[in-house]
Amino acid sequence: ALLLSGNYLFLSGRRHTLAIVDVSSAANPVLVGTIEDTNLVGSQVMAASENYVYIASSGSNTLSVVDVSNAAEPVLAGLLHDSTNLNNPGSAVVFGKYVYVMGGSSDKLAFVDVSNPSSPVLAGVVQDLTSWSGAHAMAVFENYVCVATVGSRTQQTLVVLSLPTTTTTTGTTTTTTS
Numbered sequence: 001a002l003l004l005s006g007n008y009l010f011l012s013g014r015r016h017t018l019a020i021v022d023v024s025s026a027a028n029p030v031l032v033g034t035i036e037d038t039n040l041v042g043s044q045v046m047a048a049s050e051n052y053v054y055i056a057s058s059g060s061n062t063l064s065v066v067d068v069s070n071a072a073e074p075v076l077a078g079l080l081h082d083s084t085n086l087n088n089p090g091s092a093v094v095f096g097k098y099v100y101v102m103g104g105s106s107d108k109l110a111f112v113d114v115s116n117p118s119s120p121v122l123a124g125v126v127q128d129l130t131s132w133s134g135a136h137a138m139a140v141f142e143n144y145v146c147v148a149t150v151g152s153r154t155q156q157t158l159v160v161l162s163l164p165t166t167t168t169t170t171g172t173t174t175t176t177t178s
Helices: none
Strands: 002-005 008-012 017-022 030-036 043-049 052-057 062-067 075-081 089-095 098-103 108-113 121-127 135-141 144-152 155-162 169-176
Touching (some): 002 043, 052 089, 098 135
Parallel strands (some): 089 135
Antiparallel strands (some): 008 017, 043 052, 062 075, 089 098, 155 169
């Protein structure tokens, strides 16, 4: 996973390490800090807000909250393990006090309350086996989360939900190509 936030580039992947690189000088990127934790194995997606990076990992079915207020010494602040709702994450975004994690193969959108970074809590889950088949990307716009899905090679669906927590779809649109 790769995330750019401010002057920092966050890198994480198959190993159990998060690396923080200062890219304020593109000609001279500098590794400023790392953190190793077994819960970071298989990091799929990351999102950032203020002094925290949120990492969803398929290897451990977790959402890790990493405090990066001191980039030279990042610290694991909190952890939520949920093999049912955080399985194979495909996308993650932060909005307010919630991190939204879309399951890459579970057709689920989990919303996690991170208002207390040391104790993230699953606040709810939305699952739609029909509209969300192949969900692969998501974005937040104003008070809505938009989820892009690919039902087949010729069909794409955009699902829109109201934020912060909802269990109903606000709207959908489907495009078909030949």
